[in-house]
Amino acid sequence: MSSSPQLPLEFDYRPSMSGEDFLVSASNAQAVAWLDRWPDWPAPFVVIYGEAGCGKTHLAEVFRQATGAINVTLSLDPYQVMQGAQAGVLEDVDQWVEDYQQALFHLYNYAKENDATLLLTAKNPPNAWGITLPDLKSRLGAAPVVEIGQPDDALMEAVLVKLFSDRQVKVERDVIAYMLTRMERSFAQARELVQEIDRFALSEKRPITVPLVRSVLQRQA
Numbered sequence: 001m002s003s004s005p006q007l008p009l010e011f012d013y014r015p016s017m018s019g020e021d022f023l024v025s026a027s028n029a030q031a032v033a034w035l036d037r038w039p040d041w042p043a044p045f046v047v048i049y050g051e052a053g054c055g056k057t058h059l060a061e062v063f064r065q066a067t068g069a070i071n072v073t074l075s076l077d078p079y080q081v082m083q084g085a086q087a088g089v090l091e092d093v094d095q096w097v098e099d100y101q102q103a104l105f106h107l108y109n110y111a112k113e114n115d116a117t118l119l120l121t122a123k124n125p126p127n128a129w130g131i132t133l134p135d136l137k138s139r140l141g142a143a144p145v146v147e148i149g150q151p152d153d154a155l156m157e158a159v160l161v162k163l164f165s166d167r168q169v170k171v172e173r174d175v176i177a178y179m180l181t182r183m184e185r186s187f188a189q190a191r192e193l194v195q196e197i198d199r200f201a202l203s204e205k206r207p208i209t210v211p212l213v214r215s216v217l218q219r220q221a
Contacts, residue, residue: 027149044111050148053186078110094122105136163194
């Protein structure tokens with residue numbers, strides 16, 4: 001196969017526990033900047049939010065590796081929840097927080113009193129979580145909140161090139177350009193699509209070309 005296209009921009013690569021790199025771009029730079037400030041946060045919680053596939057979970061993995069943060073499951077006993085850890089991660093908070101408001105309130109107070117910090121991820125900002133507990137609402141109102149946008153063309157191109165490179169597969173730039181115009185803009189979709197293209201190319205014993213990618217996309221439709 002022909003040589004790999006050059007990345008369109010220089011990206012900052014952050015290693016993660018998954019073995020993949022996290023690419024920093026305009027869409028996520030503000031969130032990364034807050035994580036880089038850890039543990040110098042102005043509040044016990046920092047919230048990052050964004051649509052599915054924007055890279056929240058991957059960024060949380062980077063944070064876990066960098067800080068030793070633990071995955072947190074809420075209960076009414078924050079001492080049991082944190083187990084003495086100084087950092088924790090709560091993912092997809094807006095999916096369950098309405099039923100655990102008191103527990104999250106206790107966890108915030110615990111973190112503040114014990115110099116602990118927690119990264120919270122969600123699809124929506126805290127003001128859309130349906131919080132009815134006034135004390136919790138006020139505390140979340142003081143937490144830094146950062147949105148991760150969907151990846152732009154330059155970042156998605158870099159991600160696709162890297163995903164193929166991780167599989168030791170080199171593709172032409174026209175293949176990447178074709179994929180960009182026809183795929184969902186998410187990291188999850190990029191990983192799934194590259195995996196399926198590579199699998200199909202191997203089974204057909206064909207190089208990865210635009211016609212092959214078109215066949216894969218048509219099979220998925």
